[in-house]
Amino acid sequence: MEQIDQLRAYGLFDARVPRYTSYPPANHFAAETDASHQSEWLHAVPYGAEVSIYIHIPFCKRLCWFCACRTQGTKTLWPVDVYVNVLLQEIALVAQRLPDDVRMARLHLGGGTPTILSPQTMTRLLSRVFDTFQKAEGFEFSVEIDPTEAATELLETLAAHGMNRASIGVQDFNPKVQEAIGRVQTYEQTHDCIEILRGAKVHSLNMDLLYGLPHQTQTTLVSTLEQVLALQPDRLALYGYAHVPWMSKRQVMIDSEALPSAEARYALTETAQRMLVMDGFRPIGIDHFARPGDNLALASHSGGLRRNFQGYTDDRAAVLIGLGASAISQFPQGYVQNRSATAAYTSAIGQGCLAGARGHVLSAEDRLTARMIEHLMCRFGIDVDALDAEFPQQRTIILQAVAELVAAYPAACRTDGTNMQILRAFAPLVRVIAGHLDRYRAGQMAHSSAI
Ligand SMILES: C[S@@+](CC[C@H](N)C(=O)[O-])C[C@H]1O[C@@H](n2cnc3c(N)ncnc32)[C@H](O)[C@@H]1O
Ligand code: SF4
Structure with missing residues (x-):
């Protein structure tokens, strides 16, 4: 049997499967695991342990049609500022339950669009985080960046607070593809954002790309990759576009007739992989690429690569604390996800309670x-x-x-x-x-x- 037929026979072209950023996947979380578990597991973090922190910012000025992330549109910054006040309270509630001397291995700001915050609000948030958690040796601070929503002053503020990794959303540079996914972003905008980041001495840059988008072809993908390589990223994530309009309502705006077939998606990934490997990248797991000296590539080589809610990581911390609406915390004992709706999350924290509402106790x-x-x-x-x-x-x-x-x-x-x-x-x-x-x-x- 030809290899492609064997892959078909094993279900590659018609199976729907989790990405296994956790096991069990988050759709199996249930309400029996809640804030009481979150509180107990925070109390159980050992004295002197390293923990990693994820902060979710569920706001965007634009809502891209393809996006399956938990976020909401806003035209003004006041709901964002109110939300950051709630985050500050949540940080205090979490810190009360942790031993005094935990050290922060990683800090990651994701969303949504963390770069929507004003420099003043970002400074308020980061000052509180760094006042509360002392940094572990080898501490890393990364942020997801939308180049169309990233003011120079904000990027410089992040760099001044020690951001040493930035993850830049690109998805695709082809104008027809961009229009079809409701996300227009020029090469120049991306290039300028990268110049600012490098000027501010943020040296590790990742770019997010997608394959399987409407109107994407081998030719358009190769041309996007050529543009991406010209920007010299250190890491790349090439995710398969997840078209799940029954879960992510915005995606009904996407013409499903224009989506490549499963076989075409497979061919797109193979082409991209060949091109990136030829350029010197090491493939990492199912959807990442890194330069050979990069920590992710080193971890992959030495068996130290891990998978968590943010994808692939070389983070060794056993505890990942998720802050913000819908954020997931991971403990050796299990997972807890905060209330998803911003109002429900705000209400729980406002009452002085943790916001965990569903999760799973690991057997x-x-x-x-x-x-x-x-x-x-x-x-x-x-x-x-x-x-x-x-x-x-x-x-x-x-x-x-x-x-x-x-x-x-x-x-x-x-x-x-x-x-x-x-x-x-x-x-x-x-x-x-x-x-x-x-x-x-x-x-x-x-x-x-x-x-
Ligand atoms: C929080 S989002 C983007 C961060 C930032 N707001 C931006 O727009 O650049 C993080 C990444 O998730 C990926 N993503 C979002 N929706 C997706 C989908 N439906 N399928 C696969 N990946 C998706 C995209 O690659 C995106 O860059
Ligand atoms: S891709 Fe980024 S900017 Fe667009 S909706 Fe998703 S989180 Fe918001």
């Missing part, structure tokens, strides 16, 4: 499955000895899972009797293969296409 079985899925997503294989060291007495269960995967996908998976590896040509199947271990898997329409 021992969940924990092992989560790590096996993380191995697959990060290494395209399962390292049995590494898992065995982490989960004593579970070797038989791990070997059983390996045997099941090899039996289910014999053309794609190889084992030397212990470890398992997905063959390079079958790497695009990794989410489908991971899905085989997922005991919560159901309701496929909740997820995006496997490719």
Whole structure:
């Protein structure tokens, strides 16, 4: 059988599967896990531990049609300023429950559009964060940046507060594609934003791109990539566009007839991968690329790559604290997501309570499955000895899972009797293969296409 037919037979072109930024995925979170768990798990963070902080800013001046992120449109800054006041209260509520000397390994501002904040409001927020949490050694501070909504003064404010990584939303430079996804952004706007960032000594720049967009072809994608490479990013994320209009209402504006087929999406990723590897990038996991000396590439090489709600990371902290409406916190004990609607989140914090409203308590079985899925997503294989060291007495269960995967996908998976590896040509199947271990898997329409 030809390789493409084998991929088809294994479901690559019609499966809908989670991206496994967590296991179980967030659509399995339930209301039994709430603020009381959040409070208990914050109290249980060990003395001197490193934690990472994610702050969600759910506001944008424009609402791009393709975007599936949790955000709301605003024409003025007053709701944003009010929201930041609530964030300051939430920081205090969280800090009260943590031991005094936790250290912050990472700070990430995401959204929505964090760069919508005025420089004064950003300074207020960051001063409170840095007054509350002391930085760990090797601390990193990253921010998601929309180049059309990033004033020079704001970018300089972020740099002055130590931002050392910026993630710039590009998606695609082709004007017809941009119009079809409701996000117009010129090459010059992106270029100018990058110049300001580099001028402010922010040296690690990531760019977000999408494949599978309406009217995107091999030719348009190659031309977008040429423009992107001319800007010399250090990292790239190339996500498959998730078209889920039944979940993300804005997407009804997108003409589904103009979307590339699943086979065309596959061809687009292959072309992009070839081009980026030729340019010297290392592929990281399913959708990232990094220069060989970059920390993400080093972590991928040494087995230290991790997957969390923000995608791929080399962050080793066991606790990720999500602040803001809909933000998810991750603890060794489980996950808790804050109330999603800004009003509901504001009301909880205003009453002096944490805002966790749904989540999941991890069982021992969940924990092992989560790590096996993380191995697959990060290494395209399962390292049995590494898992065995982490989960004593579970070797038989791990070997059983390996045997099941090899039996289910014999053309794609190889084992030397212990470890398992997905063959390079079958790497695009990794989410489908991971899905085989997922005991919560159901309701496929909740997820995006496997490719
Ligand atoms: C919070 S958003 C963008 C940050 C910033 N507001 C901007 O516009 O540049 C982060 C990233 O999520 C990705 N994203 C958003 N919607 C998506 C979708 N439907 N499918 C796949 N990726 C998506 C985009 O690549 C986007 O850059
Ligand atoms: S892509 Fe960015 S600016 Fe556009 S709606 Fe999403 S978060 Fe807002």
